[in-house]
Amino acid sequence: MTTTTHVEAAITVHKYEPAVYEEPAEGPVLSRIHLEESFSGGIEGDGIVEFLQAADADGSASFVGIERVTGAVDGKSGSFLLQDNGTVADNIVSGEWFVVPGSGTGELTGLRGSGGFRADLGAGAQVWLDYWFD
Template sequence: MSTQASGTYQVTGWEEEPYDARDDVIKLTRARITNSFSGDIEGEGSADCLMAYPSETYASFVGLQRVVGSVGGRSGSFILQTSGVFENGVAKADWFVVPDSGTGDLKGLSGKGGYVSTDQTTCDVKLEYDLG
């Protein structure tokens, strides 16, 4: 039976650089992002994301994030694979736990969820999970 986790994460670091910057095509960037999770998920996240900016108000992104901390009171780490968009100032993403990525008490963790930004540095997060 799945458990629903919710909480927030606060962006604590953001380093973004173009990796294909041409004047006549869509801008492509790579970002290294750090986060601090609170709520049912507690801990620190470290993500690398690839982003495409077809306009000034829209971006599409994919990424991988390692979370080190606890879920539902059980400690360890796991990887989230993320896919989302940034549109008109709001980031929305879906994510899932990469299979077999859980360590420690989170070994066997599976799940999916996502987040929505509430401002430029804070996101409301959800994760529906099972601990095999």
């Protein structure tokens, strides 16, 4: 049986760069969003992520992304990738993520896990990860 460990962290966003790549007369607007952020808590370090987002005129949206986190999880250092999917609704950003299998480096080699995030739009997120090692 695999032992899973739960960690929580906070994210502070340092750079948010949206770029619209399709804005049809009707239907959702498609954008790429580049984000640079830092983690503090059970996850420490820096993240760089690219999102693809479909946004409706009412402000709601759906997005997917891949993020490289470089730092430490529970004091073990290295880097890993998170694959994200989420929504924006009523000014709340929320979603789920998982560690991309085989992406861990250094002391995080073999890292696996899943978790999620929640934030008020424009504010830092509260995040969690339930992880284990292969």
